[in-house]
Amino acid sequence: MSMIKIDMNSPEFIDRMAKTVKFTDKVIKQFGWEYNPQQDVNEGVQMGLARNKMMYNKLFCPCFMVEEVDGKFQSVDNRICPCTPAIEKEIPEVGSCHCGIFCTPEFAAAKRTELGLEEAVHTHSRGLTKEECEVLVKKDEIATDEMLALLEARELGMVNFKLVDVREHMEWEMGHIKGADVLIPTSSFYQTLEESNLDKEENIILYCHVGSRSAHVARIMPDLGYKNVGNLTSGIVAYTGEIER
Secondary structure: OOOOOOOOOHHHHHHHHHHHHHHHHHHHHHHHOOOEEEHHHHHHHHHHHHHHHHHHOOEEOOOOOOOEEEEEEEHHOOOOOOOOOHHHHHHOOOOOOOOOOOEHHHHHHHHHHHHHHOOOOOOOOOOOHHHHHHOOOOEEEEEEEHHHHHHHHHOOOOOEEEEEOOHHHHHHOOEEEHHHHHEHHHHHHHHHHHHHOOOOOOHHHHOEEEOOOHHHHHHHHHHHOOOOOOOOOOOOHHHOEEOOO
16 A cells, blocks of 8 residues: 555545544543643544544544554554543543543643643753763663654764654644654555665664554564664654654
8 A cells, every 4th residue: 555645625634624523522522521731632633533534434543553454454452433442441540542632631630730830941851972872772662852862963973763753644744753754654554664765774763643653663663674673652742852844
């Protein structure tokens, strides 16, 4: 499957997006939840749901990889919104679903307080030595501040790696991490990976919306011969560096 590009300005997508918002409104009301106070999180998930409905005719959670098995599309962990793991485990135990759109009123209130107290200026992590860079870039899981430090170090020629976005083309258009080298959507993963001509010996760091799809891809790539693959643990949604749109 080649890379699928959905026009966000098309009448079809605008109509589907409106229906998706009505759907998430209904879910919120049905379960007594609230939306995430971060509106960009909600919009990103709603657009992902709309995209998946157009691509697969199912409201697969956009934060999980969709695979074709025996000619049928299915989501990893059978994640169809509102998904069972969110209803039964994530929201009761954590306060929000994995994708972040649905929250308990208590979680939403705490998040609003947290956002109000956040400092406007992000303090970058300290500069790394070349040896520290080489250790950090080999990690399986990479935190936001570590990613910021690695991108800064790469600009200074201290370390080499490829930063790979595994979300969909529409998500890339909405905004991607400044410094991302290539888009390899999970919906067309194997073909797009081959076309990307990534060196199997080089350091590769993957990211997606919240870290789930990229973690799944990170487990697949070593079986395909890629030696050094890391994952941005919490995805672009938690990234505090510069976003290109």
